[in-house]
Structure formats: C-alpha cells, structure tokens
Amino acid sequence: MRILLIEDDAALCTVLVPVLEKAGFGCDVCGRGPEGLALLWQNPYDAVVLDRMLPGMDGLELLRAARRAGCSVPVLLLTALGRVEDRVDGLNAGADDYLTKPFDNRELIARLRALGRRPAETVDTRLRCGDLTLDPAALTLTGPAGAVRLSRNENALLEALLRRPGQLVGRDALFHAVWGAEDFVEEGNLDSYIHFVRRRLRAVGSRTAIQTVRGMGYCLAGEDAP
Incomplete structure (x- = not known):
C-alpha cells in the first residue's frame, strides 16, 4: 500500500515513517494542507493519514474538498480532538476512520490494513x-x-x-x-x-x-x- 501522511508535527512524522515502512507501506509525507491536497490530485494513493489541524488548510476542509472533487481514497483522520462531536464531524466530512492522539502504532497499522482490505468502489474519475x-x-x-x-x-x-x-x-x-x-x-x-x-x-x-x-x-x- 502507498500511504500519504499529511501531518505538520515533524517529530511525529520522524517516528511514524519508519514504523509505516517497516510494516510494508510506502510513505510520502506532507506538512501543509494545500500541498497535501495537491499530492492527492497527482498520485494514486491507497490510503491517507490526515491530521485534523494543519497550516494553510484545515484537515476537514482538505477532506471535504477532496471528496467534492471525487477523490475516493480511504482516509484515516488523526487528531488530538477526541470528543464524540469531533469524531462525528470528521466522519461526516468524509473520513473512513478516526484515531485520536496519543495512539499505539500497532493500532494505526491495523486500521490502515483494514482500510486496505475494503473493496474498492467503482467510480468514474474522468x-x-x-x-x-x-x-x-x-x-x-x-x-x-x-x-x-x-x-x-x-x-x-x-x-x-x-x-x-x-x-x-x-x-x-x-x-x-x-x-x-x-x-x-x-x-x-x-x-x-x-x-x-x-x-x-x-x-x-x-x-x-x-x-x-x-x-x-x-x-x-x-x-x-x-
């Protein structure tokens, strides 16, 4: 699976990228919302790990824009906001899964693999x-x-x-x-x-x-x- 990690916490990215790669995922990293959305347009990713609070464009705004444009890539939303209302907002914006910080890396890997097992939707992207x-x-x-x-x-x-x-x-x-x-x-x-x-x-x-x-x-x- 090829993963796009959109996260502005450089320290967290430094930890996560080796974990993802060791688990067999290819991983591209981006720290700003607008650049993350551009990468989604340019590359056929299998899943996205998306931070909710990003510079330049909020994670939910990015997600809504991607879904409006027809992007069907599975998205796992990462955030420190753990209230029920926050999870509902994320799922309503188009997230496929939601993981609150701090989290266990093993759970992140398991959730990404679960997203990868979901049958792909047949979507006309033309x-x-x-x-x-x-x-x-x-x-x-x-x-x-x-x-x-x-x-x-x-x-x-x-x-x-x-x-x-x-x-x-x-x-x-x-x-x-x-x-x-x-x-x-x-x-x-x-x-x-x-x-x-x-x-x-x-x-x-x-x-x-x-x-x-x-x-x-x-x-x-x-x-x-x-």
Whole structure:
C-alpha cells in the first residue's frame, strides 16, 4: 500500500515513517494542507493519514474538498480532538476512520490494513468539459480527433483546470497542483506547461480553450463552462 501522511508535527512524522515502512507501506509525507491536497490530485494513493489541524488548510476542509472533487481514497483522520462531536464531524466530512492522539502504532497499522482490505468502489474519475474528456488515472486526453497520452505534469495541470471550468484558477493554485511543495521550480515553467497543454488540446481537435488572465492565472473555457 502507498500511504500519504499529511501531518505538520515533524517529530511525529520522524517516528511514524519508519514504523509505516517497516510494516510494508510506502510513505510520502506532507506538512501543509494545500500541498497535501495537491499530492492527492497527482498520485494514486491507497490510503491517507490526515491530521485534523494543519497550516494553510484545515484537515476537514482538505477532506471535504477532496471528496467534492471525487477523490475516493480511504482516509484515516488523526487528531488530538477526541470528543464524540469531533469524531462525528470528521466522519461526516468524509473520513473512513478516526484515531485520536496519543495512539499505539500497532493500532494505526491495523486500521490502515483494514482500510486496505475494503473493496474498492467503482467510480468514474474522468473529467469532462465541452468536447474534452480527461482520464487522470490513465493520463489520457480525448477529443473529437482522438486521444493522446499526457505527461504527469500536463495531466495535473489540466486536471486542476477541469475541476473548475469557467473559473479563474490562480497561478499559485496551479503551481501547487503540478509541483506541490517544491520551491525550486522557475516561474516560467507554468507558462511552458500551459503551452504544452494547449498543444495537446489542438492535437485532439478540441474547441475547449485555456484563456490567460494576465498576471492572475488561467481559465478553461468550453461549451459546458459556466
């Protein structure tokens, strides 16, 4: 199983990652909400261990956003808030399980394995706008003239735009969607990938267009866009 650990307590992460890896889990770590949500968009994780209180975006806010976007990855919510009301809030937000701090690592491992044994839901994750269809899992873009396979960065960029058709998506949000927390990416890389994706749209014969809002970001305009 591949696990995404979204937790801002560096000391706890230092302890948990070796425990998870020893138990046979691959583990990626992120300490901020926005970057965690971006990683969920970019990678096919088997489960997420999510802290409730995170900088940049609260864990429940992150979880609700992921579920609204169609993310069905099992989520185990980790938190120091142990009241019944807190557990109910977490489960209502879309969590599959809930574990309060402090906890025994053996229980965490057992709960993650239980989540992994649950049958996967059959969910259509394809995104559509006008004459365009993106299959993020297969990295495939389809239009009137056929289909092309995208790079991971092209896929992440187009997915971020397709999730908000007809709306301005800011440059910072697109940077997070494509490159996550990496801070060494040059500003011009985003514009280069916009160029690449526009070329992909032409290749599949789509009338859907990426419009530039100078100095702010980009907007996907298609027949279905509001």
